[in-house]
Amino acid sequence: MKPFANQTYLNFSDPKVYRRQRQAIEKVRTLFGREYPNIIDGKEVYTEKKTKSINPAHPNEVVGIFQKSGKDDAEKAIQSALNAFEFWKKVPARERANYLFKAAAEFRRRRYEINAWMISEVGKNYLEADADTCEAIDFLEFYGREAIRYSQKQPLTKIKGEKNEYFYIPLGVGLIIPPWNFPLAILTGMTSAAIVTGNTVVLKPSSDSPMMGWILYETFKKVGLPDGVLNFLVASGAEAGDYLVEHPKTRFIAFTGSMEVGLRINELAAKTSPGQIWIKRVIAEMGGKDSIIVDSEADLDEAVQGVIVSAFGFQGQKCSACSRAIVDKKVYDEFVKKLKAEVEKIQIGDPKDNFQMGPVINASAEQSILSYIEIGKKEGKLLHGGNKVSNLDGYYIEPTVFIDVDPDARISQEEIFGPVLAVIKAEDFDDALRIANNTIYGLTGSVYSLNRDKLNRAYNEFHVGNLYFNRKCTGAMVDVHPFGGFNMSGTDSKAGGRDYLLLFLQGKSVSEKILKKK
DSSP states (O other): OOOOOOOOOOOOHHHHHHHHHHHHHHHHHHTTTEOEEEETTEEEESSSSSEEETTSEEEEEEEEEEOOOOOHHHHHHHHHHHHHHHHHHOOHHHHHHHHHHHHHHHHHHHHHHHHHHHHHHOOHHHHHHHHHHHHHHHHHHHHHHHHHHSSSSOOOOOOOOOOEEEEEEEOOOEEEEEEETTTTTHHHHHHHHHHHOOOOEEEEETTHHHHOOOOOHHHHHHHHHOSSEEEEEEEIIIIHHHHHHTTTTTTOOOESSOOOHHHHHHHHHHHHOOOOHHHHEEEEEEEEEEEEEETTSSHHHHHHHHHHHHHGGGOOTTTTTTEEEEEOOOOHHHHHHHHHHHHOOBOOOOOOTTTTTTSSSHHHHHHHHHHHHHHHHHHHHEEEOOOOOOTOOOSOOOOOOEEEOOOTTTTHSSSSOOSSEEEEEESSSHHHHHTTSSSOOOOEEEEEEEEEHHHHHHHHOOOOOOEEEOOOOOOOOOOTTBBBOOOOBBSSOOTTTGGGGGGGGEEEEEEEOOOOOO
């Protein structure tokens, strides 16, 4: 088996590559409006209520029609996974890993098509979509190799007169709740990690991106994954979601999303249900209020570019997005001038035409972001943007920058999840570090400085799970930047890292006394 290597992104500046992606978009658009079932124990399930996947660039376009299950289907899905676990847990790790490797090959074959669905369903531009697909492939390849590694004999200290073994076994039935903002990558990562370690799952995709969940299901189906191992359940969060979290047979919940929902899941999972015989494990990746520090000794051109990409890539809808630029007062005015010039260059438009910025995910998100912008107009000075884009029919908001923002202002403390950046003036590097650590979150951060001593201080004092120096604070790659945050940003699960699969496993120690032959 070849060593793991990250997938290389497509070069969309190549006219042939660009044309092929555009053709894939036109092809999937002819498939809009089709209906897709839920899958429980390999069987198609249809419900009276439906979930419509909407193109955020054109809200009148229905990408696909999905089901909306309740408690009854949730119970059937749990029972299906429970039954499948009895045989799946006995399948050798290498055999389980082969399903992931085959799925990765299928993703590569369908790469342009998958990108096209993602561009249509969540509004990513070409590169953002392709990076998402590449990360999904990386998760499959990496976790497959990791499962094989974990299945090998674990070293122990020898003791005379005993034979001792230590090995890992799966947990049981898990609930997978992925987000819409990395609709294929995170969904694939959490699901494949659970499956390859011998667990069975109920996958409840986001109602904003169910097509990505369907693509993962049909891919695993094509490569022969047995029925019941992966149950695909588009469902009501309030009804089926809570029911699944609280179910006594649910052994673990893997969640990526907002802090509010993550804390609710953690609270529900902590309560023991009648018939429950274990402490449920919660693997949670939540929000961020991520800062980039721009030191007085930084390369300002590099810093501006890093802030622009981090703040406005995928419309600021990444938990790792830069929402605060903390700038030393010595270079503050120059930084702001350069930032304004660059943000004014950002072009907004339909993702199918590969504009740098597209729409935000839905009407609710649009309203929330615009409300925060109104708050920002009272808390800082508007440098750029601040409006809904009125000449486009989707959920488009201008890239918005506020300067002279107080470190304790709401737009400096609360996660906005949109293209809104607060620029904060720091007295010096000490002050910048203090401001960077003044939120309840601790996900990503970056420092731009050419002073090694300052970088060393940030290395020890900037309290985030993923810290970057002289580069953007987004774009973590599998096994390059294991990803997960501190504080209210989650359980520091470190997705794409070499300890991630441990979260889906439990260790078993077996000791045998060596008897003397009579």
